[in-house]
Amino acid sequence: MEIIFQPWPWYVGGPLIALTLFLYFYFGKNFGASTNFETLCTMAGAGKVSDYFKKDWKDRDFALLFVVGLIIGGFISSNYLILDQTIDLNPKTFQELTDLGFSNVGNTYFPNEIFGNEVAMSLKGFLILILSGACIGFGTRYAGGCTSGHAITGLSNFQLPSLLAVIGFFIGGIIAVWFLIPLIF
Amino acid sequence: MMKNIKFLVLGIFFAIVLSKVQAISWFRFYEMFKFQSFHMFGIIGGAVIVSAMIMQLFKRGVIKDINGNKIIPRPKKKGVIRTLVGGTFFGLGWGVSGACAAPVFVILGFKWLPALIILLGALIGAFIYGLLSKKLPS
Numbered sequence: 001m002e003i004i005f006q007p008w009p010w011y012v013g014g015p016l017i018a019l020t021l022f023l024y025f026y027f028g029k030n031f032g033a034s035t036n037f038e039t040l041c042t043m044a045g046a047g048k049v050s051d052y053f054k055k056d057w058k059d060r061d062f063a064l065l066f067v068v069g070l071i072i073g074g075f076i077s078s079n080y081l082i083l084d085q086t087i088d089l090n091p092k093t094f095q096e097l098t099d100l101g102f103s104n105v106g107n108t109y110f111p112n113e114i115f116g117n118e119v120a121m122s123l124k125g126f127l128i129l130i131l132s133g134a135c136i137g138f139g140t141r142y143a144g145g146c147t148s149g150h151a152i153t154g155l156s157n158f159q160l161p162s163l164l165a166v167i168g169f170f171i172g173g174i175i176a177v178w179f180l181i182p183l184i185f
Numbered sequence: 186m187m188k189n190i191k192f193l194v195l196g197i198f199f200a201i202v203l204s205k206v207q208a209i210s211w212f213r214f215y216e217m218f219k220f221q222s223f224h225m226f227g228i229i230g231g232a233v234i235v236s237a238m239i240m241q242l243f244k245r246g247v248i249k250d251i252n253g254n255k256i257i258p259r260p261k262k263k264g265v266i267r268t269l270v271g272g273t274f275f276g277l278g279w280g281v282s283g284a285c286a287a288p289v290f291v292i293l294g295f296k297w298l299p300a301l302i303i304l305l306g307a308l309i310g311a312f313i314y315g316l317l318s319k320k321l322p323s
Binding site for chain 1: 189203256281282286302306312
């Protein structure tokens with residue numbers, strides 16, 4: 001039982017993510033997550049505005065069930081499987097974020113300065129979240145994939161577009177963390 | 186529907202894995218983009234290496250899918266601009282919010298309100314892409 005409640009080490013993560021990819025393909029479908037953003041747009045009626053979204057979302061019912069599973073799995077994890085969210089951060093990371101004004105750095109998975117409910121309802125906090133989301137939605141669809149579809153499925157299948165996409169992920173991520181985060185906070 | 190229920194179970198499994206290895210934590214991604222920790226590189230690198238071996242078994246037909254068909258992973262859409270520029274946009278959103286496409290749904294189970302706002306933003310972003318898709322360079 002002990003092992004279930006402890007954080008799992010990094011070397012367990014890779015093979016278990018690969019197992020997920022394996023089962024996804026074994027079940028007959030291409031592994032990925034970001035196409036669901038388009039499917040949800042279609043379900044919300046985006047097909048009335050743009051032909052791009054005129055698709056039958058029922059063809060993707062398997063992916064929607066996967067998404068429902070992700071939400072359920074997150075709920076189970078947060079309530080029953082992770083009793084302690086402490087993260088063993090690099091002391092340098094801890095110091096940097098503390099200097100930027102973050103409190104309780106690494107005591108939980110998500111910093112209160114971005115994920116607190118009151119922050120999310122403030123104008124600045126709301127804009128940070130919704131604009132980040134818009135970049136995620138636009139960027140993954142333009143690039144044709146996210147961490148699952150490009151970094152894991154694409155790279156392991158030696159796809160050149162995926163290598164370029166992952167380079168892009170890091171260009172954006174480095175700009176965000178090295179420049180935008182200190183600018184915002 | 187019933188035959189696809191296995192995807193729901195797989196989603197639960199994937200969410201638990203990502204949660205337990207901390208691959209949904211904002212702090213872990215911050216550390217990754219600052220190159221201050223090996224943790225996320227180990228996870229993603231490990232996933233790619235094991236997946237590459239699995240892909241070889243698929244391609245050589247050693248492992249077939251549940252219906253006995255050969256597994257052919259779909260080739261990715263080509264284009265230097267779309268992958269680099271699209272990837273950079275995604276990286277910006279990922280770096281600031283610490284959420285990527287699968288984790289955003291997992292985070293709903295942890296912090297539903299901020300995750301819902303990120304998800305709403307992602308749908309707006311995907312919608313904008315859909316509107317512009319024919320005009321954007323590839």
